Amino acid sequence: EADIYQTPRYLVIGTGKKITLECSQTMGHDKMYWYQQDPGMELHLIHYSYGVNSTEKGDLSSESTVSRIRTEHFPLTLESARPSHTSQYLCATRGGERSGGYTFGSGTRLTVV
Amino acid sequence: GEDVEQSLFLSVREGDSSVINCTYTDSSSTYLYWYKQEPGAGLQLLTYIFSNMDMKQDQRLTVLLNKKDKHLSLRIADTQTGDSAIYFCAETKAAGNKLTFGGGTRVLVKP
Numbered sequence: 001e002a003d004i005y006q007t008p009r010y011l012v013i014g015t016g017k018k019i020t021l022e023c024s025q026t027m028g029h030d031k032m033y034w035y036q037q038d039p040g041m042e043l044h045l046i047h048y049s050y051g052v053n054s055t056e057k058g059d060l061s062s063e064s065t066v067s068r069i070r071t072e073h074f075p076l077t078l079e080s081a082r083p084s085h086t087s088q089y090l091c092a093t094r095g096g097e098r099s100g101g102y103t104f105g106s107g108t109r110l111t112v113v
Numbered sequence: 114g115e116d117v118e119q120s121l122f123l124s125v126r127e128g129d130s131s132v133i134n135c136t137y138t139d140s141s142s143t144y145l146y147w148y149k150q151e152p153g154a155g156l157q158l159l160t161y162i163f164s165n166m167d168m169k170q171d172q173r174l175t176v177l178l179n180k181k182d183k184h185l186s187l188r189i190a191d192t193q194t195g196d197s198a199i200y201f202c203a204e205t206k207a208a209g210n211k212l213t214f215g216g217g218t219r220v221l222v223k224p
Contacts, residue, residue: 006155033211041199041217043156048211058211090155101146102212104155 003027006091006105013081013112021076021108023091031094032074033102034058034066036087043090049074081112117204117215124221131189133218135202138183142204145178146212147187150199159187159200197222 004025013019025032030051035043035058045058049068063085064078078085088109092102116138125131137145143164148156162169162176162185169176175188185202199219203212 041219043201043214043217045211092156101144101148101158101161102156104148104157106155107153109153 004093004105006108010109017081019078023074024072025093029093029095033092034076035090083112086112117213119215119218122219125192127224131192133187133200135185135215137204141206144205145185146203148201192222194222
């Protein structure tokens with residue numbers, strides 16, 4: 001059973017629409033991350049949060065924004081979607097486990113037409 | 114800056130061993146990971162190794178770390194068709210820091 005959930009799994013939307021990708025976790029982890037994965041497979045960190053009311057931009061500049069009002073939720077919003085935003089978006093969390101690894105959600109595959 | 118590199122593609126016959134290689138540039142890397150991504154799915158943590166270790170074995174998986182050459186490898190013994198996926202190596206300087214991922218290696222297992 002997944003401990004981190006992303007919705008929707010797939011989304012096709014028209015240019016100019018506002019969208020919010022949801023990410024929720026039940027593990028109580030403080031650290032959460034959003035990655036954008038392009039068709040060439042590379043993962044690019046676009047946002048991260050180290051706890052409630054903490055959000056930071058990642059290594060890749062993104063027109064999206066995030067919020068962290070509650071520990072469990074880390075939604076990502078695009079105010080005006082464009083075809084260049086077509087990608088897979090992966091949410092991850094990181095807890096206190098010794099391995100220090102991430103737990104990833106299943107991803108949202110976004111297509112902007 | 115930090116950089117993690119992997120070869121793009123590996124083809125292997127079912128039953129053979131697979132070896133996926135990764136190089137990194139940050140000598141202060143502390144934790145190194147291997148993730149597996151199946152089609153349409155998120156990333157699954159396969160295994161990890163601390164920088165003070167040379168080798169770690171977990172069932173069919175063997176991780177080798179050459180810290181001097183900054184080289185990490187993942188060996189999959191008796192490769193199965195279900196092992197076909199994209200494999201990412203990743204590194205971080207300390208638990209709690211963000212991970213830096215390689216570009217991924219697509220492994221295709223042929224019957």
